[in-house]
Amino acid sequence: MKVGIVGGGAAGFFAAITAKENYPDATVVIFEKSLKPLSKVKISGGGRCNVTNGCDSIDELCKAYPRGVRLLKKAFHIFNNKHTIKWFESRHVPLVVQSDNCVFPASQDSQSIIDCFFGEVKRLGIEIELGHGVKEIKQIENQLALVFLKDEFQPEIFDKIIVTTGGSPKKDGLEWLESLGHKIENPVPSLFTFNIPSDPITELMGIVLENALVSIQGTKIKSEGPLLITHWGMSGPAILKLSSYGARVLNEMNYNFNVQVNWVYEQNNDLVINYMNAIINEHSNKLLSNIRPYSLPERLWLHLLDKSELSPKKKWGELGKKGLNKLISVLTNDVYAVRGKSTFKEEFVTCGGVSLQSIDHNTLQSKVCKNLYFAGEVLDIDAITGGYNLQAAWTTGFIAGKLNSNSLSENAKLAKKL
Ligand SMILES: Cc1cc2nc3c(=O)[nH]c(=O)nc-3n(C[C@H](O)[C@H](O)[C@H](O)COP(=O)(O)OP(=O)(O)OC[C@H]3O[C@@H](n4cnc5c(N)ncnc54)[C@H](O)[C@@H]3O)c2cc1C
Incomplete structure (x- = not known):
């Protein structure tokens, strides 16, 4: 199986690592438009990276999301802030919970998170292609082709694709996803x-x-x-x-x-x-x-x-x-x-993006384009400050990275649309 991840940010790395851990034989490639993957993680939390929030319950966690709470409520039963803390600590990144419940690496340096991701990518054999901005996804029977912004790169075909391109300040930036049939909620700034x-x-x-x-x-x-x-x-x-x-x-x-x-x-x-x-x-x-x-x-x-x-x-x-x-x-x-x-x-996030009506809430697979998944801020999910936005990236990256198929009823709906 070939898996393409579009966007090398928080959600992209988390999805790639989860996919490769679940499908060790798969080829997993991250395509990042810029030459600096994880650049937002680097500057997050004033360079300290507020990885998550230490709040006690899923109900409490859910209160932080003005958009996306219905989807996240389910998703947090699969991967929540406690899982995030375990995930990093089991990968030798000790974390500290501040009195305001914000969780940071004990090093107080976002580089610890970045080093952890690069270590995992190397250990698992995930490929990273920098300078590879994607401009289009084409459906070819059951497979999907990525078309790149630079003509020098030939389109590449994948069995599964996860889009993790982050928040787009303008609706135009999401046209390539709208043209596939996804509903787009107009992006506006938050925070x-x-x-x-x-x-x-x-x-x-x-x-x-x-x-x-x-x-x-x-x-x-x-x-x-x-x-x-x-x-x-x-x-x-x-x-x-x-x-x-x-x-x-x-x-x-x-x-x-x-x-x-x-x-x-x-x-x-x-x-x-x-x-x-x-x-x-x-x-x-x-x-x-x-x-x-x-x-x-x-x-x-x-x-x-x-x-x-x-x-x-x-x-x-x-x-x-x-x-x-x-x-x-x-x-x-x-x-x-x-x-x-x-x-x-x-520090800001985007309210809006790919509408949650266009994706299956259990798998994060597109309802209109089979084998295409979404994670992170490209979705119409965003939160208040306190580590919650990165938590949404980890949670959705984890679920999308499982590459599960939609439920039987969803598959029937999909078949009708295709
Ligand atoms: C200054 C700042 C500080 C923040 N601090 C915190 C914090 O401490 N805690 C917290 O919870 N949240 C914080 N946030 C919010 C958090 O960083 C984001 O919600 C999170 O990074 C979203 O992750 P993502 O992977 O969805 O998107 P991003 O991290 O934005 O990654 C998307 C990646 O996709 C790439 N890309 C875009 N389009 C394409 C394309 N067409 N083809 C290929 N690649 C593409 C981009 O170059 C980028 O690398 C902060 C935000 C900012 C701006």
Whole structure:
């Protein structure tokens, strides 16, 4: 059997290694467009490579995927984060789980992951062809031919092909897969920070709030977690998650929208009112500037007082009903006009890609092109930050690499289409 892997990234290497381990007699060849395979793995996690997340259950893991969760829920029963940890550790790559559950190689260097993959490729006899970009897949009866971007390379015929070309920023880049009959979900960026130009909040750059609730005004999209104020706007896990949950909607809004911030991490307004009244009763003679509710950072508290049009020199006892209401409104529903987005540490993923409707969820084989499989970010699967995107690459690479045939009912459907 001849197996061709299109794309030498995380999913491609994982699929190739799994295929060769399952079919030792097969010829497995990775075709990589660039001269640098695994280049994203190299720069991932700031060069440390956040390989997976240490969360405890499949349910917990699934929460990290705004797109692809139905497919992954099944897939994680076959290969999940615990399998990833075992996979690397059994191949002499010790890993460490940080307090935030992000898992890194103990060396704190992505090169350990790359060395492991190259070691496996050599041990198993997997071939790698660099500079071999694929532009077309042709069906020839039960086999598939790869046609390369450079005319100097003759097309090559395979029994099975796994496409692992990663996220494509534009739909045009997926035309070669669409022309085979696959549905394509329009690609849009995910995992970005918010630009809030010319707003005084940016003067508070560097302030981190341990826990904030954030939402997109006029939608039901919300998230929570640490929020970082930057010189261009807002970042941090709460914002990155919000960008991921709202990737498609925010693209439709052309990245012009209002973000609502609840600075006190309390949704129950009555509890906030009680909390504030308790301060008024206990500290009525103290200045607003001297008692910071919810231990808000000082500079942020002064900014929020200013936004509430309250002098920091005012006493808590002088706040009055109107002042209290205004303050509570700013504390729990502070609105900022977002105008554009920025990339987070050059780290982003693509929402969209080959539609999961076009592939068999059990095998990751195409429903419209027999013997063609998909894995990694080329699929309409993506996650929030925390090692989950690479986990999706490992899981789908592992399942596609098994090269299983579709179920009997799927085969019948396939036969009808061919
Ligand atoms: C800066 C950065 C840091 C990140 N850090 C993390 C992290 O720490 N943890 C985490 O979980 N996720 C991280 N991510 C996301 C993660 O890297 C990706 O989700 C993951 O690499 C996807 O793997 P993949 O194999 O599907 O695609 P890729 O890794 O993008 O690999 C695809 C490969 O296919 C090749 N290719 C493309 N088209 C063709 C073609 N037509 N023919 C042949 N070859 C082709 C490409 O050159 C590339 O080498 C990060 C992303 C970025 C950008």
